[in-house]
Amino acid sequence: MPTITAPQPRATLSMTQVLLCGAAIVTLSMGIRHGFGLWLAPITMDRGWTRETFAFAIAIQNIAWGVAGPFAGMLADRFGAFRVLVVGALLYAAGLVGMALSTSGLAFTGSTGLLLGMAQSGTTYAVVYGVIGRNVAPEKRSWAMGVAAAAGSFGQFLMVPVENWxxxxxxxxxxxxxxxxxxxxxxxxxxGLREPPQAAHSGPQQSIGAALKEAMAYPSFRWLMAGYFVCGFQVVFIGVHMPSYLKDKGLTPDVATTALALIGLFNVFGTYTAGVLGQRLAKRHILSAIYLARSVAITVFLLVPLSPASVYVFASVMGFLWLSTVPPTNAVVAQIFGVQYMSMLGGLVFFSHQVGSFMGVWLGGRLYDTTGSYDIVWYLAIALGVFAALANLPVRETPIVRAAARPVAA
Incomplete structure (x- = not known):
């Protein structure tokens, strides 16, 4: 079948403007949420809740983020990112206020879970990457995504000590x-990311339904989703439960704060490096190496004697690997399917990430309350990392071949 060849969408915003504004937005949205684990102990102690109550709300937040992600991306692709980002900012503020005022587990789940989850779907990578995809040349796209991801990582490094203070x-x-x-x-x-209406509709003319059907039927897309599930499981379990894990082992809260900050700091280098390497190496190999390295890092962390030094080394290594999956994964999506529905498809693959996040954070709380230990979840994280390393190897990075189709009316 012939390949649909369409002109690349004309850039309507300067790359510098897109990167500066997109990086600042991701810095705030990802930086704020990265420190939520710091609230587990004070909120559960003050409210008299179990760790599972807090963990379940964060789990709902992640699944709500994942469910809302494709819809937020669809709206951003159709109407532009500006409106989605503004609504997301309002929901973010409302969710944080509700998190502070909630006095029941149900209210806490509604604010911390549903509101903040929907807010994050409209203020993080999928929406921002859609603008990058439409306004940055393909030969610089992976690098630009690495820059945006590195900004989110810097936000994590910056915001954790600020939130602790x-x-x-x-x-x-x-x-x-x-x-x-x-x-x-x-x-x-x-x-700064407000595009003229026509920018969101340039590129190959394909209906939303056809784009969704095409992606879900494509094996490489499903393999990417499987790997992203593991990514979510690992990072959210560690991000939320590691402060309490370290406290249980007799380490001070300052160790946990420093560890989370180190994750954010080294994540800056890891995500940028992944973006740069994505311009030169096969992205499926980069992703497989990241997931395998995570499993090795967790295994070593559990085997060596626990100390502040071992925590800081583990946090630094995991930080380098933390969100380094984001640039190559999204770049592969754009490379295979084009950029017309990139925010929507990025949101869809991220849905799988958030299902994994839900399982990681909820199982962490559930199994801790049941067994008094996080050991089982650590072992699951190791096994899943090996699975994800294998799952990314069959991914095909070449543009999908489509039958010629008549243009679809806007």
Whole structure:
């Protein structure tokens, strides 16, 4: 069958503008959420809740983020990212305020889970990467995605000590109010990603339904989704439960704070490196290496004697591998399917990531309350990493071959 060849979408925003505004937005949205594990102990102690109550709300947050992601991406592809980002900023602020004021597990799940999950679907990578895909030349796309991911990583490094200081200085509730105000800054930054309406419709003319059917029927897309499931399981389990795991082992809260900050710091280098390598090497090999290296890192961490030094080394290694899956995964999606529905398809593959996130964070709380230990979840994280390393090897990175089709009306 002939391949549909269409002109690359004309850039309507400068690459510098897209990267600066997109990086700032991802810095805020990812930076704020990275420190949520710091609230587990003070909230559960103050409210008299179990760890599973907190973990379940964060699990719902991740699944809500995943479910809403394809729809947020669809709206961003159809109407532009600006409106989606503004609504996401408002939901983010409302969710943080609700997180502070909730006095029941149900209300906490509604605010921390549903509201913040929907907010993150409209303020993070899928939406921002759609703008990058439409406005950055293909030969620079993987690098540009690495820059945006590195910005989100810097936000994690920056925000964790800030959030820890806010909790100590103002109390956990006031700290959430302050973060809610900070989340509103996403709205004015979104103006820098406002594209003319025609920019969102350039490229191959294909209906939304046809794009979804095509992606889900394509084996390489399903393999990417399988790998992303594992990514979500590992990083969210570690990000949320590691502070409590270290506390149970007798280490001070400062060790956990430093570890989370190191994850964010080394994530800057890891995501940027992955983006650069994605321009030169097969992305499926990069992804397989990342997942296998994670399993090795977790295994070594569990085998060596636990100390602040071993925690910092583990955090640094995992930080380098943390979100380094994001640039190559999204670049492969664009490479295979084009950029017309990139935000939607990026949101769809990210849905699998969030299903994994739900399982990782919820099982962490559930199995801890049942067994008094996180050991089983650590072992699952190792086994799943090996599976993901194998799952990415069959991915084909060449553009999909389509039968010629008549243009679809906008």
């Amino acid at each position: 806010l909790i100590g200085a103002w109390g956990w509730q006031s700290a959430l109010f302050i973060l809610g105000c900070l989340a509103l800054a996403i709205a004015p930054l979104a103006a």
